[in-house]
Amino acid sequence: xxxxxxxxxxxxxxxxxxxxxxxxxxxxxxxxxxxxxxxxxxxxxxxxxxxxxxxxxxxxxxxxxxxxxxxxxxxxxxxxxxxxxxxxxxxxxxxxxxxxxxxxxxxxxxxxxxxxxxxxxxxxxxxxxxxxxxxxxxxxxxxxxxxxxxxxxxxxxxxxxxxxxxxxxxxxxxxxxxxxxxxxxxxxxxxxxxxxxxxxxxxxxxxxxxxxxxxxxxxxxxxxxxxxxxxxxxxxxxxxxxxxxxxxxxxxxxxxxxxxxxxxxxxxxxxxxxxxxxxxxxxxxxxxxxxxxxxxxxxxxxxxxxxxxxxxxxxxxxxxxxxxxxxxxxxxxxxxxxxxxxxxxxxxxxxxxxxxxxxxxxxxxxxxxxxxxxxxxxxxxxxxxxxxxxxxxxxxxxxxxxxxxxxxxxxxxxxxxxxxxxxxxxxxxxxxxxxxxxxxxxxxxxxxxxxxxxxxxxxxxxx
Amino acid sequence: xxxxxxxxxxxxxxxxxxxxxxxxxxxxxxxxxxxxxxxxxxxxxxxxxxxxxxxxxxxxxxxxxxxxxxxxxxxxxxxxxxxxxxxxxxxxxxxxxxxxxxxxxxxxxxxxxxxxxxxxxxxxxxxxxxxxxxxxxxxxxxxxxxxxxx
Numbered sequence: 001x002x003x004x005x006x007x008x009x010x011x012x013x014x015x016x017x018x019x020x021x022x023x024x025x026x027x028x029x030x031x032x033x034x035x036x037x038x039x040x041x042x043x044x045x046x047x048x049x050x051x052x053x054x055x056x057x058x059x060x061x062x063x064x065x066x067x068x069x070x071x072x073x074x075x076x077x078x079x080x081x082x083x084x085x086x087x088x089x090x091x092x093x094x095x096x097x098x099x100x101x102x103x104x105x106x107x108x109x110x111x112x113x114x115x116x117x118x119x120x121x122x123x124x125x126x127x128x129x130x131x132x133x134x135x136x137x138x139x140x141x142x143x144x145x146x147x148x149x150x151x152x153x154x155x156x157x158x159x160x161x162x163x164x165x166x167x168x169x170x171x172x173x174x175x176x177x178x179x180x181x182x183x184x185x186x187x188x189x190x191x192x193x194x195x196x197x198x199x200x201x202x203x204x205x206x207x208x209x210x211x212x213x214x215x216x217x218x219x220x221x222x223x224x225x226x227x228x229x230x231x232x233x234x235x236x237x238x239x240x241x242x243x244x245x246x247x248x249x250x251x252x253x254x255x256x257x258x259x260x261x262x263x264x265x266x267x268x269x270x271x272x273x274x275x276x277x278x279x280x281x282x283x284x285x286x287x288x289x290x291x292x293x294x295x296x297x298x299x300x301x302x303x304x305x306x307x308x309x310x311x312x313x314x315x316x317x318x319x320x321x322x323x324x325x326x327x328x329x330x331x332x333x334x335x336x337x338x339x340x341x342x343x344x345x346x347x348x349x350x351x352x353x354x355x356x357x358x359x360x361x362x363x364x365x366x367x368x369x370x371x372x373x374x375x376x377x378x379x380x381x382x383x384x385x386x387x388x389x390x391x392x393x394x395x396x397x398x399x400x401x402x403x404x405x406x407x408x409x410x411x412x413x414x415x416x417x418x419x420x421x422x423x424x425x426x427x428x429x430x431x432x433x434x435x436x437x438x439x440x441x442x443x444x445x446x447x448x449x450x451x452x453x454x455x456x457x458x459x460x461x462x463x
Numbered sequence: 464x465x466x467x468x469x470x471x472x473x474x475x476x477x478x479x480x481x482x483x484x485x486x487x488x489x490x491x492x493x494x495x496x497x498x499x500x501x502x503x504x505x506x507x508x509x510x511x512x513x514x515x516x517x518x519x520x521x522x523x524x525x526x527x528x529x530x531x532x533x534x535x536x537x538x539x540x541x542x543x544x545x546x547x548x549x550x551x552x553x554x555x556x557x558x559x560x561x562x563x564x565x566x567x568x569x570x571x572x573x574x575x576x577x578x579x580x581x582x583x584x585x586x587x588x589x590x591x592x593x594x595x596x597x598x599x600x601x602x603x604x605x606x607x608x609x610x611x612x613x
Contacts, residue, residue, distance in 0.1 A: 086499040160498040218501070227502035236508070260532055267530070268523045275516060282512055286504075324533040409597030410549040 009090045010363040012097035016077030017356055018449075019105050021442050023069025028435045030062040035428040039421065052116050060127040061115045067125060067208070068136075069108040071344065073101070074352040075211040076143055079166055081359045082218050083147055086163055087154030093146050100142050107135055121184040124200045126177070133181040137174060144170035161234040165214030168242055172206035190257050198249035204343060205245040212311075212348035213237070213280055215355050216304060220287050223301045223358065224294065229286025233279050241276035244269040251322035254331070263324070270322035277315035284308045299374040300354040306382060307350030314342040329404065334420070334427075335396020338389050345434065346385045353377070353441065360445060366452035373444040380437025387430035395423040541601045543609025550596050551606070557613055564590055571611045583607055 008014070036043045037055055044053050051057075084091050091097055111128040120127040128136070147170055151163060180199025183192045221228045228234065250258060250266030288295075288305065295301050317339055321327050330336065357374065361367050368374060399416060407416045547557075554563035574582065583603055586592035593603045 082499070086501075088498070156498045158498050160501060160503075218499070221501045227504040229504050230506035230508070231503045232505065233508055233512075255533055260530075263532070264527055264530055268526060271526075272519060272523060274519060278512060278515060282509055286506055286509075324530070328533055406545070406549065411553060412549060413597075 008363075009084065009094065010081060012091060012094055012101065013077045013080040013359065014363055015098060015101040016073050016080060016104075017360060019101055020070050020073035020077060020352075021445065023065050023073060023108060024438050025435075025442060027062055027065035027070050028431070028438055030058050030065060032428070032431045032435050034058060034062055035424070035431040038424040039428055051118075054118075057115055057118060057120075060120060060124075061112055063125055064111055064115065064127060065108060066344070067203070068111070069105075071208055071349060071352060073104060074349075074356070075208070075215075076101075076104075078215050078352065078355045078359070079143070079147055079170075079211070081355075081363070082162060082215065083150050083166065086156065086160045086218070087151055088156045089150065089153055091146065092149035092153060096142060097146050100139055100146075103135070104139055107132060107139065121181070123180065123184055123196050125203055126180050126184075126196075126199060130181065130185070133177070137177055140170070140174045140177060144174060160217075161228070161231065161238065162214040162218045164235075164238050165210045165217070168238070169207050169210040169214070172202070172210070176202050176206060190253070193253060194249060194258065194262075197252040198246070201248040201252065202246055204340075205241070205248060208344060208348050209245075210241065212307075212351045213241075215351050216280070216284070216308065219300070219304055219351070219354055219358060220284060223298060223304060223354075224288055224291040226287050226289070226291055229283050229289070233283045233286075237276040237279035237283070240279070241273070244272045244276070248273075248322075251327070254322065254327040255324055267322045267324075271319040273315060274319055277312065281308060281312050299371065299378050300357040302378055303350040303354040303357070306378075307347045307354070310342050310346030310350065310385065311348075314339065314347060317342070329400035330396050331400070333396035333399040333403075334392045334423075335400065338392030338396060341385070341388055341392075345381075346389070350381065353381070356445065360448065364449060364452040366448055366455060369444055369448040369451060373440050377437050377441040377444065380433050380440065384430045384433035384437060387426055387433065391423045391426035391430060395420050395427075398423075541605040543605035543607075546598065546602050546606045547609055550593075550598065551610075554590075567610050568613050570613060576611075579607060579611070 033044065033053060034055065044050075080091055080097055111132050114129055114132065115127055119129055121129060126133070147166060151159075151167065176199055179195065180203065183195040187195060217228065217234060220226075247266060247269035250262045251270050252266075254263055254266070284305075295305055321330050321335075321339070357368060399420065402412075402416045407413050547555075551567075556562050556566040557568065559566040559568040570579070582590070583593045583606075586595065593606070598606065
């Protein structure tokens, strides 16, 4: 009990994890409403809801909440947990870290209110207005400062590969966010959209991906109790993603009004990303060697393995649709949200789930309440993800081909849209499954936390 | 799995942690040789990855020198009659009989080329502009030529 009488060193991680759970539920609820509007465009369209739940408003609300409320907070919680572990010390500036969680929650809340009121910068994933952006950058700065200070004060000579990823991500994120939020005011036309896409793609690739892979490298050896397969491979993966990822923006304007050399400069690095992805995956499967039999009995490991496979699928798609031909079919179609959910929900949210299932019991010193519910959370999420992916991909290809045939406008467009309805219904069912899965997740963790509190109180009373 | 939680408790002092791990019988190697209880292997890069790296590098050079832009605007899409049937027929007849909008027979007598261009590009009254209907410059030209002959 001697450790417990001091303040809990993992309090900042805890508050970030718990807050992220709230945003997970909120973000997915918005997502479900969106998917229902695809089936019934007038869904919930009465009274003031007609305005505040307009498609154009809640779409960015959904993306911003799941990206910055859920996944970013879960990632920061993971950073605040893993970094001290890997450095064998305590988190520096714990009070700042703890306080930052409250400000961060306020930021996401304010952003949601602003978008609900109809203000937007139209930059994808950066729809929040400038005054919020400034707070966001300051917060990212504070988080990076805390993490770097902790790493600088480490008691462990070796910098494990996860720390490389974390340090890279923290630097990149700040740069990206600043650059991405400026062109709204400073540029126009094609250059503006080039920067929008520079930001939009890189915030996924140099923040969510790289932190996720860092967490993956941390969890995998611990969950399998195997050594990490190859240190060298992990470094190849890190340096190649650091080199190639930032070039990804222009492939979103493929076949658009940009010069050919710029298209090529976007496509080639996109395809080169196969190098880091396959290197990471080779490391994952190498580390799993001999431990596959353990996977079905260990839900966090199941999330990690399936998350890695989703990551692989995403990154087989990505290079492929950066090419001109495939891009001309799937661009602007429903394929794209299917592709976007794969890394963000399928891969990195899964890794974040595994992270919480792993870390929270250690932080609060209590096993997860129900393994059955953990299993249910896994299956709802996986089946939801699969249905979502296949309905959107099918719809996307059909739409893309129909548009090339001339159904881009007029009655033909409407007919095509009506024909997509069965796929939209499957997509909404997928969304419902995902949401139910996350409810199970949150309830399971809440019960666990409640039990841990009671146990602690009991101990204090008896002592 | 359940005992796993207790092996790697949150003790902060590294020496205390080491002691704990010794007691629990976990390989001591993990704290001696790896951060945070993680051991690192040194496997060589698998041959199939080496091959992948080389193939990708070769492809990159090939693509950089040989790729050409894709011409997306197919000839068929600038067919004035087809465009009219798709985008205009809902509101206009090719005769002089009005529907939502006026019938377009003889429209060339009512407007000169410039006025017509103005109507098509900017819309008029309830009539949406053609760019708003999703038509590009070439398509607008084609449909204009088509209605001038009605």
